[in-house]
Amino acid sequence: MIPGAIARLGSVADVPPELRGAVVAVGNFDGVHRGHQAVLEQARAIAAAEARPLVCLTFEPHPRSVFRPDKPVARLTPAPMKARLLQMLGFDAVVEQGFTRDFAGLAPEAFVGTVLVQAMGAHHVVAGFDFHYGARRGGTPQTLAEAGRHHGFGATLVPAFVDEGGETVSSSRIRDLLAEGDVAQAGGLLGYRWTVAGAIVGGAKLGRTLGYPTANMVIEPDSLLRHGIYAVRLRRADGSLHDGVASFGRRPTFDNGAALFETFLFDFSGDLYGETVAVSLFGFLRGEERFDGAEALIAQMDRDAEEARAMLASATPLGDLDRRLAF
Known part of the structure; x- marks a missing residue:
């Protein structure tokens, strides 16, 4: 592990001695949005004040996907991206606890006793106002506080975080906005431009033509x-940033095939095949269209590139996470 890198642990059983006695933020935290950040920042503040390690306990896969495998949750931040964001927020480790039906069947008292107390030795637990745990979601914020008094750990429940319009910030709201293409408003709720990361794969090379x-x-x-x-x-593995315009869709002018996220970088001529990159979305330009031919498509792509350049040139960071991701 490189110095300063966050430790990613696959189970509470993997928590090393030096991370026992930590301040533990617990929840799904999909998106690590501004509401989650309020919980995570509270945990960070307590850990700093008490000179304790700072650990996030989260669950993989998302519990709703376990109970509804026919309707898996569309993840805003898969585990690697979530870990990256948690590292930026100052966490020492994230426990990506495997979530199964057996794990879900733990009685609330057993969850506290075996997970938080025995396995993690939690000194203080921080969660959102609506945190439930254990079989049939029988554990509540109130029972967590009572368990803390019984077992000797602190418990802090953070109130709902509302946006400037008075609405609660939630992962489901952000998913709805992304489905509409409103990445600007989604970024406002996240506190950073929504970012996708992955390896660059081969395509049909239509863009080259x-x-x-x-x-x-x-x-x-x-x-x-x-x-x-x-x-x-786009941010490369070496940290360099490159502006561009991306098309997400099925290329209706050509093959109407499987959906791809295709990014054209301005003033760039390198080879990215096989490289893992992160792409932050700043704004929606237009919907996917079918053109009568390549000439009409190229003319529109020229206009798209010009609009994207202008949008990116005037962009400012939404906050510290955004600055570290995309600036």
Whole structure:
């Protein structure tokens, strides 16, 4: 593990001695949005004040996907991206506890006793106002506080975080916005531009024939984000940033095939195949369209690139996470 890198642990059984006695933030935290950040910041403040390690306890896969495998949750932040964001927020480790039906069947008292007390030796537990745990979600914020008094750990429940319009910030709201293509408003709720990360894969190389060679990624599921054209910024593994315009969709002018996220980078001629990159979405330009031919498509792509350049040139960070991700 590189110095300063967050430790990613697959189970509470893997918590090493030096991380016992930590301040533990517990929850799903999908998206690590501004509401989650209020919980995580509270945990960070307590850990700093008491000179304790700072650990996040989360669950993989998302519990709702275990109970409804026919309707898995569209993840805003898969585990690697969540870990990256937690590291930026100052966490020492994240426990990506495997979530199974057996684990879900733990009685609330057993969850506290075996997970928080025995396995983690939690000194203080911080959770959101609506945190439930244990079989049939029988554990509540109130029972967590009572368990803390019984077992000798502190418990802090953080109130709901509301946006400037007075609405509670939630992962489901952000998913709805992304499905509409409203990445700007989604970024406002996240506190950073929504970012996808993955390896660059080979494509049909249609972009090269049009003068717009692209770096291609797969977004799962393909229903998470509206098909269309976006202004984006790509960060390479070496930390360098590159502005561009991305198309997400099925290329109706050509093959109407499987959905791909295809990014054209301005003023770039390198090879990205096989490299893992992160792409932050700054704005929605237009929906996916079918053109009568390559000439009409190229003319529109020229306009898209010009609009994306202008949008990116005037962009400012939404906060510290955004600054570290995309600036």
